[in-house]
Amino acid sequence: MPRAGDLLSDLAHAPVTDAMVETKCPVCSQSQRLNRARLSSADPMRMTYVCVRGCSPILIVGLAIDLTWPPDRGVRVGAYSLRNPEDLIVHLEGEATVVIPANRNAWTALDHGED
Numbered sequence: 831m832p833r834a835g836d837l838l839s840d841l842a843h844a845p846v847t848d849a850m851v852e853t854k855c856p857v858c859s860q861s862q863r864l865n866r867a868r869l870s871s872a873d874p875m876r877m878t879y880v881c882v883r884g885c886s887p888i889l890i891v892g893l894a895i896d897l898t899w900p901p902d903r904g905v906r907v908g909a910y911s912l913r914n915p916e917d918l919i920v921h922l923e924g925e926a927t928v929v930i931p932a933n934r935n936a937w938t939a940l941d942h943g944e945d
């Protein structure tokens with residue numbers, strides 16, 4: 831499974847690493863860079879980034895097929911998907927940022943124990 835930074839490089843048309851991506855935990859609201867998050871790949875079809883405080887997933891990298899239902903579950907990048915319950919803020923070189931808006935249903939699906 832690719833890292834989120836690899837997929838965001840495609841979306842941003844610039845080199846991105848996990849350390850350049852900021853998001854917020856949907857539970858404790860702690861802002862954090864993805865390189866600080868704990869990575870869980872217990873499911874070989876998904877890579878889950880978990881809040882630095884351990885309270886909740888903050889992002890799931892999975893397969894595009896994960897986006898079939900419900901709508902607004904995530905963003906498709908080629909064969910993969912990014913499911914982010916909060917905005918992803920990509921800090922590019924210099925002052926530029928790219929924002930991937932939160933997906934309204936990313937968290938709903940997580941909350942129902944599907945993952």
Ligand SMILES: [Zn+2]
Nearest residue numbers: 855858881885
């Ligand atoms: Zn948290």
